[in-house]
Amino acid sequence: MSNQTATAGKPKRGVSLFSYSGEFGVTMTLEDMFAEIHSIGARGVEILANAHIEHYPDPDGEWLEHWDRLIEKYDLVPAEYGHWVDSRLYPGRELTSQESYEMLLRDFKLANRLGFKVLRTKLGVIDDDLTPVRNWKEFIEMALPMAEKYDVRMCPEIHAPTALKSRMVEEYVEFIEKTGTKHFGLNIDFGVFQTKRLPESEWEPGAFHLPEFKPSSVEDMIPLLKYVYCCHAKFVRVNEQFEEETIPYEQIVRTLIDHQWDGYLLSEYEGPWKNKTGVAVEQVRRQHVMLKRILGE
Amino acid sequence: MLEKECIQQRGFRNVEREGQIVGFQFNIRLVHYRGLWLSQLRPATVTVDGETFSGDQITWTIRGTTYRQSEFARHGDVHWGLLDLATITVAKEGGLASGSHEIEIQFSYSSSYIPPVADTLMGAHPHRRTLILV
Numbered sequence: 001m002s003n004q005t006a007t008a009g010k011p012k013r014g015v016s017l018f019s020y021s022g023e024f025g026v027t028m029t030l031e032d033m034f035a036e037i038h039s040i041g042a043r044g045v046e047i048l049a050n051a052h053i054e055h056y057p058d059p060d061g062e063w064l065e066h067w068d069r070l071i072e073k074y075d076l077v078p079a080e081y082g083h084w085v086d087s088r089l090y091p092g093r094e095l096t097s098q099e100s101y102e103m104l105l106r107d108f109k110l111a112n113r114l115g116f117k118v119l120r121t122k123l124g125v126i127d128d129d130l131t132p133v134r135n136w137k138e139f140i141e142m143a144l145p146m147a148e149k150y151d152v153r154m155c156p157e158i159h160a161p162t163a164l165k166s167r168m169v170e171e172y173v174e175f176i177e178k179t180g181t182k183h184f185g186l187n188i189d190f191g192v193f194q195t196k197r198l199p200e201s202e203w204e205p206g207a208f209h210l211p212e213f214k215p216s217s218v219e220d221m222i223p224l225l226k227y228v229y230c231c232h233a234k235f236v237r238v239n240e241q242f243e244e245e246t247i248p249y250e251q252i253v254r255t256l257i258d259h260q261w262d263g264y265l266l267s268e269y270e271g272p273w274k275n276k277t278g279v280a281v282e283q284v285r286r287q288h289v290m291l292k293r294i295l296g297e
Numbered sequence: 298m299l300e301k302e303c304i305q306q307r308g309f310r311n312v313e314r315e316g317q318i319v320g321f322q323f324n325i326r327l328v329h330y331r332g333l334w335l336s337q338l339r340p341a342t343v344t345v346d347g348e349t350f351s352g353d354q355i356t357w358t359i360r361g362t363t364y365r366q367s368e369f370a371r372h373g374d375v376h377w378g379l380l381d382l383a384t385i386t387v388a389k390e391g392g393l394a395s396g397s398h399e400i401e402i403q404f405s406y407s408s409s410y411i412p413p414v415a416d417t418l419m420g421a422h423p424h425r426r427t428l429i430l431v
Contacts, residue, residue: 021330025380026301050332051379088409088416089373090336124409206422277301
């Protein structure tokens with residue numbers, strides 16, 4: 001295989017199709033995105049279920065066959081299935097635990113059919129600190145037997161401004177340890193380590209910015225790694241010297257290598273002009289030059 | 298492939314019923330990174346050459362089914378995907394004249410993973426485009 005990626009015991013390269021949001025449907029098809037990932041020698045792919053599965057949540061047989069064919073043709077690994085428990089689905093109330101469970105189960109079945117074992121499970125939040133809905137433990141626990149049956153791992157994403165050392169992460173870890181489950185874990189988004197910001201003038205007008213937050217230190221990731229099934233290799237800009245300007249990638253990836261973490265790093269481009277044709281494709285390519293170098297591929 | 302803009306040129310036309318022109322329609326795509334359930338959508342307003350339409354003057358047709366805006370809240374099981382055009386039909390007696398028209402559509406949607414105070418802020422900006430009716 002010419003596109004050999006990381007060997008066992010090391011992080012593996014992948015891409016979240018989120019990166020190509022500005023291209024999907026207007027300049028790139030699903031197949032184009034797969035071909036692009038294949039051509040940069042990455043193997044992991046993250047989809048967003050309600051974006052990339054045609055006629056979600058009920059794709060027809062023809063689409064499912066198309067999916068199988070593309071995975072085989074481009075030699076990709078379904079690495080992470082992004083899905084949501086949209087707690088505010090109906091105006092004026094929050095979903096009950098039963099409704100949330102049913103939403104999870106629907107995605108478990110689809111993810112299983114498409115070959116995914118890791119899910120990025122986005123929960124609804126109730127405040128500015130992104131505290132998840134009050135009944136999350138109840139419906140996640142209800143769903144554990146089905147997660148086992150469908151061989152999937154639900155992973156909330158730890159995303160800035162949330163810190164790795166925070167009450168929220170402690171609660172997730174307590175839940176994992178108390179239940180002893182292998183079907184609930186974490187996805188760390190590298191935006192939590194972001195130490196610099198690009199000047200406002202670099203961004204497109206109206207770009208969304210997170211409020212100021214205190215970055216987590218890279219070492220804070222180490223005790224969590226046994227529960228981390230996937231990472232979002234969030235990035236803001238990789239320059240022409242193939243360096244990420246705002247997130248300490250060298251240190252992050254070396255830490256993962258040192259601890260033999262061997263999950264997928266899924267590129268998530270969230271930099272300036274991300275929806276302008278061509279920008280994200282170039283940025284992901286640059287990021288993979290950088291990742292390849294740090295991984296010693 | 299779809300047109301890059303939210304408001305699509307293809308599909309812009311007057312709507313005829315029983316020999317009378319009763320309105321006009323155009324297609325939009327969801328310029329977002331994920332699809333939405335109809336109950337997450339909030340009703341749109343459409344402005345054409347300075348004239349504004351809202352509420353049940355506007356219907357949405359998604360994958361062959363037409364919805365009144367006042368029904369959105371109960372359709373938590375109807376999904377608007379990124380590749381599905383939504384046909385916006387606006388009731389306007391006599392429709393629009395052949396020529397250029399300034400079209401604006403504004404709508405918002407709920408995002409449960411965003412702090413509740415900002416629930417419907419994302420994507421709420423208006424989309425504008427000049428369309429030519431032949």
